Amino acid sequence: MENKIRVIVAGALGKMGRETLKAVNADKELELVGAADVKFSDANMKEEGILAGLNIPCYPDLERLINEVKPDVMVDFTNPQAVFGNAKIALQNKITCVIGTTGLKDIELEQLEKLAYANETGVAVIPNFAIGAVLMMKFAREAAEYFSDVEIIELHHDQKMDAPSGTAIKTAELINERWGIRPPRAVRELEKIPGCRGGNLGNIRIHSVRLPGLVAHQEVIFGGPGQSLTIRHDSFDRAGFMPGVVMVIKKMAGRKGLVYGMENLL
Known part of the structure; x- marks a missing residue:
């Protein structure tokens, strides 16, 4: 043995x-x-x-x-x-x-x-050990070939110390690998409350939610003319x-x- x-x-x-x-x-x-x-x-x-x-x-x-x-x-x-x-x-x-x-x-x-x-x-x-989360990131990278706009929402329990999550950062990095360097969106925005549009990683907006009752969850939301695609993964138990x-x-x-x-x- x-x-x-x-x-x-x-x-x-x-x-x-x-x-x-x-x-x-x-x-x-x-x-x-x-x-x-x-x-x-x-x-x-x-x-x-x-x-x-x-x-x-x-x-x-x-x-x-x-x-x-x-x-x-x-x-x-x-x-x-x-x-x-x-x-x-x-x-x-x-x-x-x-x-x-x-x-x-x-x-x-x-x-x-x-x-x-x-x-x-x-x-x-390893930002995320869940097999489903790894597949979510892989699918998001593939979808980036067909969509030019995306935002990420990650949701975790209220005891998580860092934001955004490692999974959200890794997801944005994988999408940007597919897209390459892109200029900022040519849209003027006014944040009435600073930070309400989330963080910005390579021109991808990431939003972090921290609430009791959650474990680890993430949505990758792609938008295009007349349609959207949401890829979501949920971890309900560690x-x-x-x-x-x-x-x-x-x-x-x-x-x-x-x-x-x-x-x-x-």
Whole structure:
């Protein structure tokens, strides 16, 4: 029997972190060997729901966990302030990174790519692990060949820290790859409330909604003379992301450098 892939989860007490712990622990090809979260303490390490049934070390200090368990892969579902530092620590220890945390800047992605190559390991930055969301982005890129106008509306739970979402940014980038460089629309607009027309990425408007009760949703709305086309994806439960998380962990084995977007691993 082949050796299992040894996995740790950073941000283990978050909603995505908890789902990842369950998914990794249930997969026969993976071995869950540890969890990290700044909320851990010596008093509560084994008292956090699913963790009570797992015999794994749980520390607030990621570097301490890495030194103790020597994992093959780190999955990061932390926050935009912590993810870059976590990834640097992991890559410097020759640990493959699977990053679901959004908010990394372009210069940070470049630095992580260089660090991955320097340490002969890989880093996957995945804006969305849902297979349906990846298909939505692919279909949007295809539709861009036939429509010249589009806006994106992304909707998430009210605890999401960054806006717009990584999925919305990636979608706009894919559409702009198909379109190439285009001049701004020759339309004079008056925003009665600043920002009401959304953010602008390559002349594509992106609108962010944050409300309790939502998980992760996105609409890509194309418009043309006499018609419109809406491509929408909805995630109603975080369990829907887990097949993608597990797949990326396995696909990244032996890869070097940066993979940005799950469509590059399908």
